Amino acid sequence: MNNLKKVVSALVFSGALLQSSASLAVSVGPQHVLSQQAGGYRIQVGDAQITSFTDGTVPQDLYTLFTQTTRQHIDGLLAKNYQSNPVEVSINAFLIELPGHKILVDTGVGQLFGPGLGGRLVESLATRGIRPEDITEVLLTHAHSDHEGGLVKDGQRVFTNATVYVGKPDIDFFFNNENQQKTGYDQQHFDFAQRALGPYLKAGKIKTFSATETLLPDITGTVHPGHTPGSAFFTLNSAGEKIVFVGDIIHVAAVQFPDPSITITYDEDRPQAAKVRKNAFREFARQGEMIAAPHLPWPGIGHIADNGHGGYNWIPVNYTNRTAQ
Template sequence: MKLRSALAATLLPAMAVAMAPPPSLAAAPMAAQRQAPGFYRMHVGRFEVTALLDGTHPFPVDKLAVGAKPGETEKLLAKHYLASPVEGMINAFVVNTGDRLVLVDTGAGDLYGKEAGGLSQALRASGYAPEQIDDIFITHLHEDHVGGLVKDGRMVFPNAAVHVSRRDFDFWTDDKNQAEVDALLKPFFPSVQGVLRPYVEAGRLIPFEDAAQDLIPGLRPVPSPGHTPGHTSYLLHDGKDAMLFWGDTVHVAGVQFDDPHVAIKYDWKVPGAIASRDKLLADAVGNGWWIAAAHISFPGIGHIAASEAHGYAWVPANYTLNR
């Protein structure tokens, strides 16, 4: 420091007079249209968890919010320096249990166009290949959670068993249930059935009944119905360490932590979706669980803090380079 200040005091003023400004080095075109394939890794007890970014897409909160007071979503978004449409995440997660490689949700694959479908690339960048996945646990049968199961009609994860709640499987594979959902969701019936088909035909689609026990050691289903009939969160646990993969419990962090009673048009039953959100938020605070979220800014991993004045707050994981 001493030498530097001495140089600054004596040489720099003289140099400034003597030298012309250097040529600009910023003349190169801006290169990257996209970010790097997104993965983020951490540990939960004995488990390794890797968040994968499938893609992002504009989410028109103003058109999709249900039950908000007039002007409420605009005001809450502005508080977070956001405005509708908000760029929405599509995150999925890999868990290495030590003897199984497990995927929670698969991203949208080709079903959201160019805005998604990056999961396989992110998975490879993180050091794993799709063929290594042993089990896939689906939170619910919406396009942005199961679209990544297939590419060009073929299984992306040919060695995996796909686990989904019986309630969701029965609902989305029966076309007469289209009458129960918003017009936005009717096209999900053929598209979701299409991505499940190769796994059903291969005998690799395994619906599970409502159950309170682990589906594999350390991973317990937590039913959270409402967004879909069989929406299921999964609690990864090892002693006091735990992480809840909560699927679509929160769609718009900038709104629904402040007011968890704002719902979304994609919900199958709004009161049920709100009740499940209330319960999981309270449980997450009470238990200090990590949350792994499909639609919160990548990597979608953090904790929930209760706010005395109103609602909740999202506390993102402290980014750590070396894990």
């Protein structure tokens, strides 16, 4: 319980801090916390159906979490997007449906953040008639609590029929506590990785990969160390169409798109994480590739465009809701 309180306090504001944020001299519209319905947003990519599911949102104190920047710079970038600190950040998970496969990309936080802070993925899946036992594979972008937490409930595997694919460097790193002592990286990242992935390792349900490997039909995984040693992109190529699931190369669109040099305390190797982000943004903008990101505003699917000033703009997927003809 003490560990849970520590991680929640690192991620979210206390009531007193939330009240103090009202004094910020930033002109923004009302930002009231409201509960939304669970559910998903579906698109077609080649022969695959992709559904973005919400696991909920959590407030983030960017003053505490962001590095390589100042409060004034953060406030200026947020104000341009009619936002102020703290910022509500989405937790998205994605379902890839291919013949014989129902594949989740990430699983949200599960029980790790406590009631009211994420943990809605199973509820969201149920809105489309999908049960946890229907999932055949889980592609884990990296071993952090808000991506792996949904793998377990009360210490038991949630996705009982699923094989979990994760970058080998994350298993090597987080399952050796000596690495915490060597690097000073927060011990709770190690604790949560072992808690979430341990039952799958014990059941023989973990497959690892390094560099770039074909994991499933039409899907490759590529390790991009920085945020964690085994952080990965997953690329789906189907019938001439493509989408890349990018993991945590970005946490807050209003800040890190215009200034990709800004890093976050969750980065295990901050200079490398910034390098990965800059290179990825440049290539995604140049190629015009569609990406899916777990912390961009739901559904978190869209494109990146060069803004001509050393940064980038986020162009979300165009909303469509009608019967196909």
